[in-house]
Amino acid sequence: MIAMQELVQRTIDQLVESGAELGVQVAVYRHGELVADAVAGAADPEGGRPVTPDVPFFSASTGKGVTATVVHVLAERGALDYDTPIAELWPEFGAHGKGGATIRHALTHSLGVPAVPSGLTVKDLADWDGMCALIAGTEPWWEPGTRTGYHAVTWGFVMGEIVRRAVGKPISQVLEEEVAAPLGIADELYFGVPEAELGRLARLEDAPGSAGMLAAMPADLPLFKATPPAVTPSAAYGNDPLVLTSDIPSGGTMSARAVARMYAALLGEVDGVRLISPERLREITALATADVDQMVGFPAPRALGYNLGRPGADPQQTPSVFGVPGMGGSAAYADTATGFSYAVTKNRFFPGPSAAVDRIAALVAEAAEN
Template sequence: MEIHGICNERFSAVREAFTASLRSGADVGASVAVYLDGEPVVDLWGGYADQARTRLWQRDTITNVWSTTKTMTALCALVLADRGELDLFAPVTKYWPEFGCAGKEQVEVRHLLSHTAGFPDWDQPMTLDDLCDWEKATTLLARQTPRWEPGTRSGYHRFTHGFLIGEVIRRICRQSIGTFFADQIAGPLSADFHIGLAAEHDQRVSDVIPAPGPAPAPHPRVTIPVGAYVTTQDTWSTQWRRAEIPAAAGYGNARSVAAVQSVLASAGQTGLVRLLSEDTCHAVFGEQSHDIDLVLGIPLRFGVGYALTAQDAPVRMPDRRTCYWGGRGGSLVVNDLDTRMTFAYVMNQMSHKGLTDPRSNALLHAAYEAFTP
């Protein structure tokens, strides 16, 4: 299996782990990137862009990264906070007055970012059509009552996360979150990541491949079960690609994910572009919750917009100022502010392992070998 791209010899263990994953068949097509001080030291890709293995994964191949998109949505909010246009501790009603009913008057912006607001789901079943209808999705959320006291526990806001934060951003900027992200973040960074994919990029898309075998039963510690609104096959549709579903429908590859997120790991600036102050970067690490997540049933420690490293975290990494999140099927991004490293892994072959996917974890551990004396 031929691997393409660049890899600094200091990170040769990443190349070896990536090659092994593709050769073993664990990956069909994938990409991995490591940025240090905002610059790429690993940018590798290989394998196939389709399940039939007839098209090679190219340098510019992109795919749906599912909930890794949430880190892009969070970054949009942080950029506005850094500019003084968004107060992370303000009530959501400051920006979205209609939200202030049914016991939500005290829900703060930081609660939306940390999955502690009490809205892991809609109160009614949602179809793909509903998820593609921004006004319907946000109006329904504005009418709901929180399912627990906001700010006290996390319960993963799988799809609602992007609509809640995205509507706050829309009220401030009078732009959709996809447009804001493209204009204010991806554009200045020349990053090939998209929330709402234009037709001109369709030929580069590698559709995600369903995970083999049946989905596992919910974790026994799940308190609030949340239904699945879309199947893997739904994401192959033009409807999904064009919609702005900012918790789950972002398109990119490891290079573009790392290029954007490295702003956080490199104190707010990459190259000539500064998007955040150091203080705003550090604000991510204000702990909002640390408990068994009510929806996922696993221990999670959430900061502002990202999960934080902890001894009981599902993603094992050194105990540093490190934040992360991943996507359904296995994609992962990690920002380490102490080493100024960003790690990203994006693939098309999905698994049922989530944040504990052995492919992403092996690559991450290989990246950290570069920092071992």
């Protein structure tokens, strides 16, 4: 698979040379083997520090796929069950008619608690207990399980508190112990990044046109009502030490090769490590919901904690592909039909579609056909 390495490297070199990107990582696994591990450009827009494969990038909601994986690993060993009412683990969450909401509802963004107060700050996000109390006390926008809507900020706290109540540990610790350490990627896949590691991270910068992209979106979009500007991902948000060092598992910090390796270990064995059984893989990647997302206004096919469909393609035509993109342009996916997993991390933050992700996804799809 030397050709894959060459194709990926050529693609990201072109993106950097054209000025479209600053620094990029791409990793591709097939059937548990690393077949491309490519980097290009600068990890730091000011100092010019080059990107290397081990540099972690703040990758926004790409971290949601990592959070979902932690939950599935715990389910695999019997620590929780998808159909358990959340209030059985976390009694306070049952307030305002949420007593019947299950872990499955949480995984599929159908809890009905997608919003945070308009004045919420990053300091508030860093207060785990405060955020969990806030969400538990929220009156749902719809009856849990009856609709779906992207829970941009609240999702990670709900899933993380489910994990904490189930096993008595913060989700960052469970990620390290149950996923990252067994796969040998504990220093490249994080929720809360240790303060001593901050100097290793890539630095983000806003891409030209970012502000215009956001301004062009409908002002009355429910997603904007649910997610105030102070806690909406941006370059400044992704460079904030308080964000990076806190457990905010709606996002995450990772290298491309680390998160691609994690997805590879969902599909099958990677150097003797398999995270879940084939039976559970089928369960968690099956279509779970496909109704109109109440936050963005269009259908969003989802499995249990992952989006379904290849980036840049019709999701209905690529249902075997699962993963999560991040606002800003990073993404990680796997394909149960082909055995490929891949990830793109980058530091030029643009809130719209990611040309880098679409191009890599197309390259992988083409390789799978040959």
